[in-house]
Amino acid sequence: MSDISVGQLAQRAGVSVATLHFYEQKDLIHSRRNAGNQRRYNRRMLRRVAVIKTAQRLGFSLKEIAEMFRELGDDQDIDKDNWQRLSERWHKILTERINTLEHLRDELNTCIGCGCLSMDNCRLRNPDDTLGEQASGPVLWEDDSQR
Numbered sequence: 001m002s003d004i005s006v007g008q009l010a011q012r013a014g015v016s017v018a019t020l021h022f023y024e025q026k027d028l029i030h031s032r033r034n035a036g037n038q039r040r041y042n043r044r045m046l047r048r049v050a051v052i053k054t055a056q057r058l059g060f061s062l063k064e065i066a067e068m069f070r071e072l073g074d075d076q077d078i079d080k081d082n083w084q085r086l087s088e089r090w091h092k093i094l095t096e097r098i099n100t101l102e103h104l105r106d107e108l109n110t111c112i113g114c115g116c117l118s119m120d121n122c123r124l125r126n127p128d129d130t131l132g133e134q135a136s137g138p139v140l141w142e143d144d145s146q147r
């Protein structure tokens, strides 16, 4: 299978050349140089770009995507098995994020129209009730005065 130029990859993947250079800087795709010192991409990079765009659409950062690619192995083709692993992992992460967001949204219900942002009463302001676990009252004030 012959390698393709950056322009061909950009056209086929539906992204700009600048985007491909950026992805390469971030270690998401790789190229080699030909005898004329021009970048050449293995056609597998087409699938990588499709996976990157899909993952971004799902809310994953480029840093997270690069980490996932590293775990798969940088030279690995994203074949059916690897896609299965990636998509199952994404599903799990998205489910956790949705659960967290739903929990935050529910806590926000009590804040609507309030605005106290109290360390004592507001679960969004003090989600772990860190002061409440130490003691009630002016614990924070006493600790701060000793510094």
Ligand code: FES
Pocket (backbone or CB within 6 Å): 110, 111, 114, 115, 116, 117, 118, 121, 122, 123, 124, 125
């Ligand atoms: S702002 Fe008052 S409870 Fe959150």
